[in-house]
Amino acid sequence: MRILYIGSPSGTSFHRANALSRLGHEVEIVDPESHFSNNKIASRFHFETGCLFLSRKFEDAVIKSIGDKPRDVFWVDHGRVIGSRIVQHARSLGMKTVVFNVDDPFGFRDRLTWLLYKKTVKEYDLTVVVREPNVDEAKRFGAKDVLKVWRSGDEVAHRRNELTEEEIHKYSTDVLFLGTWMVGRGKFIKNLIDRGVPVSIVGDRWNRAPEWNSIKSHWKGPGVYTDREYAGYIQCSKICLGFLSFQNRDLHTTRTAEIPLIGSLFCAERTTEHLELYDDGVEAVFWDDAEECARQCNELLVDPERISRIAAAGHAKCIANGTLNEPVMASVIDRLMRKD
Numbered sequence: 299m300r301i302l303y304i305g306s307p308s309g310t311s312f313h314r315a316n317a318l319s320r321l322g323h324e325v326e327i328v329d330p331e332s333h334f335s336n337n338k339i340a341s342r343f344h345f346e347t348g349c350l351f352l353s354r355k356f357e358d359a360v361i362k363s364i365g366d367k368p369r370d371v372f373w374v375d376h377g378r379v380i381g382s383r384i385v386q387h388a389r390s391l392g393m394k395t396v397v398f399n400v401d402d403p404f405g406f407r408d409r410l411t412w413l414l415y416k417k418t419v420k421e422y423d424l425t426v427v428v429r430e431p432n433v434d435e436a437k438r439f440g441a442k443d444v445l446k447v448w449r450s451g452d453e454v455a456h457r458r459n460e461l462t463e464e465e466i467h468k469y470s471t472d473v474l475f476l477g478t479w480m481v482g483r484g485k486f487i488k489n490l491i492d493r494g495v496p497v498s499i500v501g502d503r504w505n506r507a508p509e510w511n512s513i514k515s516h517w518k519g520p521g522v523y524t525d526r527e528y529a530g531y532i533q534c535s536k537i538c539l540g541f542l543s544f545q546n547r548d549l550h551t552t553r554t555a556e557i558p559l560i561g562s563l564f565c566a567e568r569t570t571e572h573l574e575l576y577d578d579g580v581e582a583v584f585w586d587d588a589e590e591c592a593r594q595c596n597e598l599l600v601d602p603e604r605i606s607r608i609a610a611a612g613h614a615k616c617i618a619n620g621t622l623n624e625p626v627m628a629s630v631i632d633r634l635m636r637k638d
Contacts, residue, residue, distance in 0.1 A: 299323045299631070302364060302393065304330055305375030309523075310552060313452040314375060314398070317623035320453075321631075326369070330379050333359040349379050349414040361387050369393050371634065374422070376401070377415045385421040394634050396424040400449055402546040404435035424634050429547055445633050448575075450626045451555035451616065455525040458533050458561050469527075469534035471498040471518070473565075473595050475541065476531050477553075478502050478521060483541055484509035489588035491516060495595045497539070500531055532560045536605055537583075537595055540566030550575065555621040558582065558612035563605050565594060581615040583608065 372388035403412035420440030484507025542548035549571035568584035576582035585591040
């Protein structure tokens with residue numbers, strides 16, 4: 299099948315495009331934001347106005363990059379800067395249209411930036427979301443058909459690698475949080491440190507945490523943006539923490555699949571969706587607050603055999619759950635192709 303993939307040629311968007319290719323589809327990637335203004339003021343304006351005022355020149359550039367050669371599917375990943383005129387052009391070329399979004403475009407954290415998306419969602423044949431509330435919310439904005447999927451890890455990007463001794467030395471930690479600072483995370487990390495947990499942080503913006511002076515000695519460095527580094531840190535950590543963004547109404551995240559898939563122990567907040575995916579204490583370890591998290595980590599660190607056992611069980615369960623890019627992408631194509 300010929301798929302015109304509208305999305306970033308990097309990060310998890312690129313992982314999903316590659317998964318479609320591995321499934322045997324002919325995938326052509328067009329990055330709409332390559333036509334976006336580099337002007338910081340203009341970019342901020344469009345962010346704050348939900349991209350409702352993107353110029354016709356921008357739309358013309360995206361449509362020109364689409365061209366008019368025949369394809370079967372117009373797949374939009376994210377969709378923040380894609381308006382109705384662009385989707386209608388794709389449909390006029392005979393393509394079935396789908397938008398796949400792992401953010402929370404109907405929530406409250408970044409509600410302004412999704413104004414164009416919400417205005418356009420009714421144009422797609424299929425809308426794919428990762429949160430249960432988004433199903434009804436998308437329909438209220440006119441979505442024709444909505445599919446809820448799990449956020450997924452990638453079979454190629456999120457696998458264990460043969461690492462050099464230098465890489466192993468760089469990446470090795472007892473307890474790791476790999477991710478960006480958000481409100482509340484500094485306090486949680488400080489609570490772990492105060493309870494004797496040897497936690498390490500890798501990620502951006504942690505100097506903004508009010509607790510920075512207390513936690514900065516545990517910060518190993520800024521965010522990592524290559525698959526090898528990302529997987530390397532997780533692979534070389536005994537326990538990997540998974541934090542949620544409740545402003546984004548998260549009950550699971552991509553790390554819910556990525557960490558077990560790479561083969562490390564997943565230690566995260568206890569939610570209905572986490573409990574649906576993994577057996578607590580057997581395939582992953584969950585907690586309700588920092589005190590319980592610290593107790594769990596400290597108990598695990600003196601029992602390396604239990605760490606290995608839970609990590610192995612979690613890896614097997616992740617695969618059994620099908621929270622991997624290839625089966626998730628296949629389910630989207632199957633749903634789209636069954637539409638008239």
